[in-house]
Amino acid sequence: xxxxxxxxxxxxxxxxxxxxxxxxxxxxxxxxxxxxxxxxxxxxxxxxxxxxxxxxxxxxxxxxxxxxxxxxxxxxxxxxxxxxxxxxxxxxxxxxxxxxxxxxxxxxxxxxxxxxxxxxxxxxxxxxxxxxxxxxxxxxxxxxxxxxxxxxxxxxxxxxxxxxxxxxxxxxxxxxxxxxxxxxxxxxxxx
Amino acid sequence: xxxxxxxxxxxxxxxxxxxxxxxxxxxxxxxxxxxxxxxxxxxxxxxxxxxxxxxxxxxxxxxxxxxxxxxxxxxxxxxxxxxxxxxxxxxxxxxxxxxxxxxxxxxxxxxxxxxxxxxxxxxxxxxxxxxxxxxxxxxxxxxxxxxxxxxxxxxxxxxxxxxxxxxxxxxxxxxxxxxxxxxxxxxxxxx
Numbered sequence: 001x002x003x004x005x006x007x008x009x010x011x012x013x014x015x016x017x018x019x020x021x022x023x024x025x026x027x028x029x030x031x032x033x034x035x036x037x038x039x040x041x042x043x044x045x046x047x048x049x050x051x052x053x054x055x056x057x058x059x060x061x062x063x064x065x066x067x068x069x070x071x072x073x074x075x076x077x078x079x080x081x082x083x084x085x086x087x088x089x090x091x092x093x094x095x096x097x098x099x100x101x102x103x104x105x106x107x108x109x110x111x112x113x114x115x116x117x118x119x120x121x122x123x124x125x126x127x128x129x130x131x132x133x134x135x136x137x138x139x140x141x142x143x144x145x146x147x148x149x150x151x152x153x154x155x156x157x158x159x160x161x162x163x164x165x166x167x168x169x170x171x172x173x174x175x176x177x178x179x180x181x182x183x184x185x186x187x188x189x190x191x
Numbered sequence: 192x193x194x195x196x197x198x199x200x201x202x203x204x205x206x207x208x209x210x211x212x213x214x215x216x217x218x219x220x221x222x223x224x225x226x227x228x229x230x231x232x233x234x235x236x237x238x239x240x241x242x243x244x245x246x247x248x249x250x251x252x253x254x255x256x257x258x259x260x261x262x263x264x265x266x267x268x269x270x271x272x273x274x275x276x277x278x279x280x281x282x283x284x285x286x287x288x289x290x291x292x293x294x295x296x297x298x299x300x301x302x303x304x305x306x307x308x309x310x311x312x313x314x315x316x317x318x319x320x321x322x323x324x325x326x327x328x329x330x331x332x333x334x335x336x337x338x339x340x341x342x343x344x345x346x347x348x349x350x351x352x353x354x355x356x357x358x359x360x361x362x363x364x365x366x367x368x369x370x371x372x373x374x375x376x377x378x379x380x381x382x
Binding site: 060066068082083086092115122126129130132136138139144146 | 253257259261273274277283306310313314316317320321324325327328329330331332334335336337367
């Protein structure tokens with residue numbers, strides 16, 4: 001435990017053993033079974049999760065009952081409803097494990113304490129959130145302008161892992177296309 | 192000049208006069224005429240702009256020649272193609288002044304220097320980027336799940352300023368609806 005978290009931090013900031021030990025003390029481990037929820041719509045997102053093992057997805061359900069997927073996250077990524085986590089308001093999202101998953105959780109007060117005590121973490125999370133913003137902006141522009149085929153090709157490049165591990169209907173929901181369209185796209189790519 | 196920038200910083204961090212004077216020295220003022228470009232597709236986004244006066248928009252043009260608007264920004268907001276600014280790669284976006292505008296520009300090296308010299312700015316920009324991410328995630332989910340009417344109502348609440356100051360066809364492009372749909376929505380709201 002904590003090896004992947006340490007490795008991820010070390011990619012962007014250098015930490016003493018003492019600093020990392022303090023950091024570790026602020027996280028608590030949590031296991032999820034396949035299909036178990038990390039967060040349900042209407043609840044407050046009290047934790048941010050670092051994913052040591054598994055895959056999670058965050059999604060909303062609209063009034064017609066259709067699911068809309070915001071994000072997949074796999075090993076080494078972070079998952080939360082940032083809006084609810086930061087404001088303490090109840091969430092519009094569901095976050096669910098697609099595979100049995102192992103997480104490291106940090107509460108909002110602990111996250112604030114970490115950045116206040118060791119300002120290098122402020123830098124770390126600024127870069128992380130900045131990269132996340134750039135990726136979200138790209139996806140928004142894709143959803144406004146690209147064809148199903150272009151979206152699928154970019155998804156394959158961005159999430160090669162998820163192509164194998166995520167059920168087809170969830171990929172279709174993420175891309176905003178029907179399952180039939182997705183099947184057609186997959187066949188074209190394979191041929 | 193610099194009053195609005197100072198006010199915006201003061202909302203989140205406290206700065207000594209010396210710190211703010213140093214900060215000011217890293218910005219340079221720039222005026223744009225109406226319709227003038229701050230950034231054109233294919234160029235590198237060398238500056239982040241703080242808007243003292245005016246409105247800017249960032250948008251892409253797809254292969255069919257249609258415009259897709261990522262963002263409007265008005266007084267007190269920041270504008271850049273963050274991806275190009277951070278990576279130094281050429282931009283996919285155009286950024287244009289909708290009204291005559293007055294900007295304060297900061298280069299990437301100066302921005303890095305600012306956060307390194309005064310770590311409070313690392314906190315400031317982390318919060319700013321975090322809020323921007325939350326807003327972009329909301330817009331993405333709206334674009335995937337909401338009707339034209341819901342999108343228009345949220346736009347009116349989020350950007351009351353822009354409703355008056357931005358040409359109708361740009362609002363239609365931002366919402367991803369036709370100009371006819373937008374006219375119908377406006378009439379329904381007014382009646």
